[in-house]
Amino acid sequence: MGTLNIRGTKAIRVAYGEALAELGAERPDVVVLDADLAHATTTCVFGEKYPGRFFNLGIAEQNMMGVAAGLAISGLTPVASTFSIFGAGRAFEQVRNSICYANLNVTLALSHNGLTVGEDGGSHQSIEDISLMRSIPGMTVLVPCDAIEMRKALRAAIDHPGPVYIRVTRPPAPYFTEDDAPFTVGKANTLRPGADIAIIATGLMVYQALLAAEQLAQEDIEAAVLNMHTIKPIDRDAIIEAAGKTGRLITVEDHSVIGGLGSAVAEVLAEGSPARLVRMGLQDCFGQSGTPDALLEHYGLTARHIAENARKLVGDKQ
Amino acid sequence: MTEAELQALCRIIRSDIIKMIGRVKSGHPGGSLSCTEILATLYFKEMLADPALPPEMRDKCILCKGHAAPALYTVLAHRGYFPREELLTLRQLGSRLQGHPDMKKTPGVDASTGSLGQGCSIAIGLALGARLKGTSQKIFAVVGDGEMQEGQFWEAMMSAAHFGLTNLTVILDHNGLQIDGANDDVMCLGNIKAKLQAFGFEVIEADGHDIGQLLAAYRKTTEKPKFILAHTVKGKGVSFMENQAGWHGKAPSAEETEQALAELEA
Numbered sequence: 001m002g003t004l005n006i007r008g009t010k011a012i013r014v015a016y017g018e019a020l021a022e023l024g025a026e027r028p029d030v031v032v033l034d035a036d037l038a039h040a041t042t043t044c045v046f047g048e049k050y051p052g053r054f055f056n057l058g059i060a061e062q063n064m065m066g067v068a069a070g071l072a073i074s075g076l077t078p079v080a081s082t083f084s085i086f087g088a089g090r091a092f093e094q095v096r097n098s099i100c101y102a103n104l105n106v107t108l109a110l111s112h113n114g115l116t117v118g119e120d121g122g123s124h125q126s127i128e129d130i131s132l133m134r135s136i137p138g139m140t141v142l143v144p145c146d147a148i149e150m151r152k153a154l155r156a157a158i159d160h161p162g163p164v165y166i167r168v169t170r171p172p173a174p175y176f177t178e179d180d181a182p183f184t185v186g187k188a189n190t191l192r193p194g195a196d197i198a199i200i201a202t203g204l205m206v207y208q209a210l211l212a213a214e215q216l217a218q219e220d221i222e223a224a225v226l227n228m229h230t231i232k233p234i235d236r237d238a239i240i241e242a243a244g245k246t247g248r249l250i251t252v253e254d255h256s257v258i259g260g261l262g263s264a265v266a267e268v269l270a271e272g273s274p275a276r277l278v279r280m281g282l283q284d285c286f287g288q289s290g291t292p293d294a295l296l297e298h299y300g301l302t303a304r305h306i307a308e309n310a311r312k313l314v315g316d317k318q
Numbered sequence: 319m320t321e322a323e324l325q326a327l328c329r330i331i332r333s334d335i336i337k338m339i340g341r342v343k344s345g346h347p348g349g350s351l352s353c354t355e356i357l358a359t360l361y362f363k364e365m366l367a368d369p370a371l372p373p374e375m376r377d378k379c380i381l382c383k384g385h386a387a388p389a390l391y392t393v394l395a396h397r398g399y400f401p402r403e404e405l406l407t408l409r410q411l412g413s414r415l416q417g418h419p420d421m422k423k424t425p426g427v428d429a430s431t432g433s434l435g436q437g438c439s440i441a442i443g444l445a446l447g448a449r450l451k452g453t454s455q456k457i458f459a460v461v462g463d464g465e466m467q468e469g470q471f472w473e474a475m476m477s478a479a480h481f482g483l484t485n486l487t488v489i490l491d492h493n494g495l496q497i498d499g500a501n502d503d504v505m506c507l508g509n510i511k512a513k514l515q516a517f518g519f520e521v522i523e524a525d526g527h528d529i530g531q532l533l534a535a536y537r538k539t540t541e542k543p544k545f546i547l548a549h550t551v552k553g554k555g556v557s558f559m560e561n562q563a564g565w566h567g568k569a570p571s572a573e574e575t576e577q578a579l580a581e582l583e584a
Contacts, residue, residue: 031450053450055446063442063473066436066438067440067442067443067446067477070443071444071447073429073440074450074451075451094436097436101420102420102430
């Protein structure tokens with residue numbers, strides 16, 4: 001544990017499409033919906049293999065959510081995809097009332113979120129989806145950190161009773177988690193131990209957190225790294241334990257600091273175990289066009305920025 | 319049950335609707351009274367709706383205009399899904415009869431609805447599911463005219479035609495009124511028949527209070543998804559409520575309840 005072992009590069013959305021097509025063979029009850037973004041979300045892989053179980057609803061996300069609800073009521077297991085901004089944003093109330101209020105077994109695997117949407121710009125960079133989805137009673141929120149974890153998240157979501165939101169990301173990204181690493185809904189994975197500070201990251205920011213921890217180790221700062229792949233239900237025990245051990249926490253997410261991982265951790269700390277906390281993410285602002293890497297640099301969401309914050313927090317205490 | 323018996327039952331259903339809303343002082347009488355025959359004919363004549371059947375064997379009815387829950391609950395109670403006495407718990411804390419239909423709580427309710435414009439999409443999912451499973455299950459969606467102003471309604475209509483859902487019947491309870499007044503004054507719906515035909519539906523017009531006409535419309539076979547444009551009267555059966563938008567979501571006083579019941583039971 002502790003050494004970053006990069007085994008390859010693959011977009012999480014590509015892993016999603018592959019995993020979905022695999023599940024299609026095993027699970028005849030799985031049906032897939034998309035809203036004219038099947039090539040971008042990669043549900044087209046499933047659609048080509050199982051055309052009878054694939055429904056393209058056109059550019060009509062609100063209707064798609066209701067159709068998914070109806071398919072779930074009829075006993076099938078729907079997985080619906082579009083971009084997060086449309087699925088979690090535009091169709092929020094359909095997700096709330098048609099799906100979640102009835103506690104239906106619908107998986108929303110929504111892609112293209114955060115700054116890593118890149119060049120399409122701020123209109124398409126959903127930075128509120130985690131906040132919106134976790135606010136709905138009964139909704140589970142999963143944010144896989146790499147292609148390996150994406151496959152596990154999809155299986156977990158389909159087997160999980162009730163609605164699940166999976167945040168699927170767009171750009172090619174390194175994969176580094178182990179094939180046999182556990183994936184339990186609501187249970188954070190500690191990827192690296194450390195007594196000086198704990199970095200709690202989610203999604204693509206987990207990789208940046210691990211890079212930051214490696215830099216810090218060279219300066220004799222031991223940073224723990226927690227992969228918080230489930231934002232709801234949040235792993236309270238893991239947060240309280242990390243706070244108790246280190247007294248200093250950093251959260252990192254490619255999402256607004258309002259309502260996302262940072263808020264979820266702050267809520268636990270405020271009620272359970274006070275500690276110093278720095279929330280890294282979008283600081284109540286929209287993104288803009290640019291390459292994903294340029295945007296992460298511009299908005300301060302790289303390993304270097306995490307390490308800087310960690311040094312400050314550790315220095316403050318000493 | 320004969321058509322005459324069903325006609326008589328509709329009077330009792332209307333009385334029950336008034337009693338429950340009047341007693342608990344909350345609920346939507348106008349639109350419940352306008353869809354009484356539509357729901358009664360579905361559950362007593364047209365649908366496989368015997369509560370003894372397992373849910374997956376029954377036909378499905380989605381009450382898209384969920385505020386007409388008192389009408390649905392009354393029909394379900396008379397059909398045997400739960401005791402008629404339970405109707406008087408409507409909208410009370412802990413009741414299985416929520417202000418708007420909740421499939422988690424109420425036996426016989428096929429989908430949770432009430433947020434307007436969403437129900438037809440659920441019905442389309444059910445129709446696709448029935449087709450995929452190879453069942454002959456029929457899916458009905460009862461919509462209000464006001465909710466046709468929601469964009470999602472038209473998304474749903476487009477997809478019903480696209481998927482060729484001949485197992486789907488959409489029934490419009492067209493009473494012409496919504497909360498703020500007449501449809502035509504609030505947001506004109508235009509030529510409903512022509513619009514639905516253009517969206518790919520077979521449109522059949524019927525008097526929504528005439529059991530024979532409704533049954534004939536349900537039973538007409540079509541090559542396309544079916545849309546029944548049922549002309550109705552908001553507040554039907556209670557003289558002072560008929561054609562009054564003000565009775566959309568207002569409960570009658572004790573005195574008004576007595577008067578309404580006297581008219582219905584005369």
